[in-house]
Amino acid sequence: MIASKGLGAAATAAIAKEAGVSNGSLFVYFVSKAALLNELYVQLKTEMGDAAVADLPAAGSARELVRHIWTRWLRWATSNPDKRRTLAQLEVADEITLESHQLVREGQRRMAELMERSRATGPMKDEPISFVLLIVGAIADTTIDAMIRDPDSASARSDVAFEAVWRVLAG
Amino acid sequence: MIASKGLGAAATAAIAKEAGVSNGSLFVYFVSKAALLNELYVQLKTEMGDAAVADLPAAGSARELVRHIWTRWLRWATSNPDKRRTLAQLEVADEITLESHQLVREGQRRMAELMERSRATGPMKDEPISFVLLIVGAIADTTIDAMIRDPDSASARSDVAFEAVWRVLAG
Amino acid sequence: MIASKGLGAAATAAIAKEAGVSNGSLFVYFVSKAALLNELYVQLKTEMGDAAVADLPAAGSARELVRHIWTRWLRWATSNPDKRRTLAQLEVADEITLESHQLVREGQRRMAELMERSRATGPMKDEPISFVLLIVGAIADTTIDAMIRDPDSASARSDVAFEAVWRVLAG
Amino acid sequence: MIASKGLGAAATAAIAKEAGVSNGSLFVYFVSKAALLNELYVQLKTEMGDAAVADLPAAGSARELVRHIWTRWLRWATSNPDKRRTLAQLEVADEITLESHQLVREGQRRMAELMERSRATGPMKDEPISFVLLIVGAIADTTIDAMIRDPDSASARSDVAFEAVWRVLAG
DNA sequence: TATGAATGAGGTTTCATTCAT
DNA sequence: AATGAATGAAACCTCATTCAT
Numbered sequence: 001m002i003a004s005k006g007l008g009a010a011a012t013a014a015i016a017k018e019a020g021v022s023n024g025s026l027f028v029y030f031v032s033k034a035a036l037l038n039e040l041y042v043q044l045k046t047e048m049g050d051a052a053v054a055d056l057p058a059a060g061s062a063r064e065l066v067r068h069i070w071t072r073w074l075r076w077a078t079s080n081p082d083k084r085r086t087l088a089q090l091e092v093a094d095e096i097t098l099e100s101h102q103l104v105r106e107g108q109r110r111m112a113e114l115m116e117r118s119r120a121t122g123p124m125k126d127e128p129i130s131f132v133l134l135i136v137g138a139i140a141d142t143t144i145d146a147m148i149r150d151p152d153s154a155s156a157r158s159d160v161a162f163e164a165v166w167r168v169l170a171g
Numbered sequence: 172m173i174a175s176k177g178l179g180a181a182a183t184a185a186i187a188k189e190a191g192v193s194n195g196s197l198f199v200y201f202v203s204k205a206a207l208l209n210e211l212y213v214q215l216k217t218e219m220g221d222a223a224v225a226d227l228p229a230a231g232s233a234r235e236l237v238r239h240i241w242t243r244w245l246r247w248a249t250s251n252p253d254k255r256r257t258l259a260q261l262e263v264a265d266e267i268t269l270e271s272h273q274l275v276r277e278g279q280r281r282m283a284e285l286m287e288r289s290r291a292t293g294p295m296k297d298e299p300i301s302f303v304l305l306i307v308g309a310i311a312d313t314t315i316d317a318m319i320r321d322p323d324s325a326s327a328r329s330d331v332a333f334e335a336v337w338r339v340l341a342g
Numbered sequence: 343m344i345a346s347k348g349l350g351a352a353a354t355a356a357i358a359k360e361a362g363v364s365n366g367s368l369f370v371y372f373v374s375k376a377a378l379l380n381e382l383y384v385q386l387k388t389e390m391g392d393a394a395v396a397d398l399p400a401a402g403s404a405r406e407l408v409r410h411i412w413t414r415w416l417r418w419a420t421s422n423p424d425k426r427r428t429l430a431q432l433e434v435a436d437e438i439t440l441e442s443h444q445l446v447r448e449g450q451r452r453m454a455e456l457m458e459r460s461r462a463t464g465p466m467k468d469e470p471i472s473f474v475l476l477i478v479g480a481i482a483d484t485t486i487d488a489m490i491r492d493p494d495s496a497s498a499r500s501d502v503a504f505e506a507v508w509r510v511l512a513g
Numbered sequence: 514m515i516a517s518k519g520l521g522a523a524a525t526a527a528i529a530k531e532a533g534v535s536n537g538s539l540f541v542y543f544v545s546k547a548a549l550l551n552e553l554y555v556q557l558k559t560e561m562g563d564a565a566v567a568d569l570p571a572a573g574s575a576r577e578l579v580r581h582i583w584t585r586w587l588r589w590a591t592s593n594p595d596k597r598r599t600l601a602q603l604e605v606a607d608e609i610t611l612e613s614h615q616l617v618r619e620g621q622r623r624m625a626e627l628m629e630r631s632r633a634t635g636p637m638k639d640e641p642i643s644f645v646l647l648i649v650g651a652i653a654d655t656t657i658d659a660m661i662r663d664p665d666s667a668s669a670r671s672d673v674a675f676e677a678v679w680r681v682l683a684g
Numbered sequence: 685t686a687t688g689a690a691t692g693a694g695g696t697t698t699c700a701t702t703c704a705t
Numbered sequence: 706a707a708t709g710a711a712t713g714a715a716a717c718c719t720c721a722t723t724c725a726t
Binding site: 168 | 176177260294298305306308309313328332335342
């Protein structure tokens with residue numbers, strides 16, 4: 001619902017109906033609409049993070065590992081455009097608390113560690129890792145949007161963007 | 172108001188009060204709340220674009236010109252954190268029409284031309300210029316946020332991020 | 343409320359208060375104010391039509407049957423001056439849709455059939471039945487208003503008006 | 514404006530614009546919107562009444578005189594459908610004061626006198642003349658509406674309706 | 685006298701939340 | 706635990722009227 005109509009048009013009554021439960025039941029499980037949104041946000045973000053680091057080989061060069069993550073990340077997003085779009089909306093919603101944002105950052109520690117290795121000797125070696133992660137995330141999101149908008153060039157765009165990311169990280 | 176409380180909390184009554192006019196007067200000048208937001212969006216975006224390309228020297232290497240833009244751009248954003256935050260909210264608001272987004276894109280043609288020259292021989296030479304612009308914009312926004320969050324390192328962060336952008340564009 | 347203050351003064355808030363429910367509850371049962379008015383119109387008009395043809399004897403001359411209807415019709419209207427006044431307002435309200443007007447016409451088919459028989463050999467035999475019905479309705483409404491305005495002469499006026507109607511129909 | 518959009522959609526601002534004067538000027542000449550509507554009502558009704566009794570021959574049978582009025586009356590209404598429609602709206606508007614309604618009745622004394630002669634020996638001789646006038650007016654309005662709706666049969670309908678009116682009046 | 689910007693009360697409608705069943 | 710009717714605050718918007726110029 002959020003993906004198609006936007007956050008503003010997602011009334012609790014409509015959400016409950018779509019979920020096949022009654023209006024009141026929604027508030028049995030979520031103390032408020034904000035709580036529901038926060039939980040949804042953390043869950044989607046976690047799912048995305050898990051998808052990105054799934055099947056990560058134990059060994060391999062830093063480039064190979066980042067490439068692995070990059071590919072899974074973008075694949076998840078383009079395979080789940082609704083979830084991706086919902087995430088984009090929730091990311092900037094002011095109902096999402098600081099706690100949720102922090103919780104999510106915890107869940108992406110695995111990815112952070114990998115980035116850490118990749119940029120350790122590169123030109124961004126003195127920046128906070130959180131900043132580096134945000135930069136890479138921003139590029140990824142932009143790439144994903146372009147891929148969804150223009151599926152025919154999706155694969156090529158993903159490759160070019162990965163090279164750009166690698167130049168950012170490793171020079 | 173939008174900057175501090177978010178778009179959801181910006182009721183027309185509150186906006187009018189803040190502006191020192193009556194509720195009704197607001198609708199004398201803007202046909203609807205959406206119209207107000209769209210006009211605000213276009214105006215802020217135009218102001219930002221103008222600030223970025225102000226005092227652009229007639230000659231100079233592509234790198235110097237992009238550096239010039241980058242500096243002004245980030246300076247405007249960090250000097251006007253409220254406007255920057257408002258813009259970030261409006262960018263994803265669904266009240267903003269396609270027309271406004273297109274109008275804004277027209278206004279940034281100057282920047283687009285410069286980017287065009289910079290990436291013409293680089294690794295992104297075959298991508299649509301709109302995609303390249305979006306990538307650079309995403310990096311800029313992320314950098315701006317970091318600069319506002321941590322003003323002490325703002326200057327250093329801006330420099331490092333510019334180098335990253337240059338690597339993205341020119342290899 | 344409509345009867346006493348007019349349609350313009352019947353705010354949904356006032357209607358809800360009068361009905362003993364909250365403002366919001368009104369919109370649980372009626373999708374909009376227009377929907378409420380339309381439903382009210384159809385219901386009142388149906389009630390009036392039903393009252394007019396109630397207890398209609400199976401046999402009898404055309405004149406007797408029309409007289410029967412005339413009497414019941416005027417009795418209903420004078421016994422329910424509020425409903426009658428409301429109906430008069432709704433009849434010309436532009437919130438009432440074409441659908442509602444047509445729906446109402448269906449419901450008065452019984453009356454139409456009787457009129458049909460009455461004017462079949464009279465001077466209006468070549469006019470559309472809808473026109474004949476409207477003429478009779480206009481005379482009835484005018485008579486009802488006069489009866490409400492001056493209750494003492496109500497009975498006499500009803501009789502005289504019926505004779506006039508009969509002259510219109512049957513010559 | 515009232516004719517086309519209905520009374521509800523005739524805002525003073527729109528009326529002023531249509532009239533080619535400023536918003537404020539309207540209130541220089543009319544103390545309130547209600548005053549404007551009342552004046553319009555009286556004026557239109559007077560115009561209609563005047564049109565009906567224009568060129569009235571000094572002599573002639575009662576039937577001929579009523580026929581004369583009937584013809585002019587319906588001609589005016591069908592030639593000025595906008596005015597007729599406006600009048601229909603104003604007739605039931607609750608902004609129109611009792612004074613205006615009475616004023617109008619004065620203006621129709623000429624017509625009343627004629628009706629008086631026509632029904633003097635007929636079956637409605639004992640009814641108040643105001644009631645008789647209202648009945649005739651109701652039939653006229655219904656006929657006019659039918660004529661506007663179906664211009665092809667307008668002439669025939671006018672004739673048939675006049676005969677009906679005559680039967681009402683003179684038996 | 686003419687103007688038109690400013691006003692603010694009032695209208696309809698939405699929706700997160702509650703609570704008796 | 707599940708329900709869904711009821712709620713009322715708050716949102717957006719309209720418009721008759723005023724008044725300084």
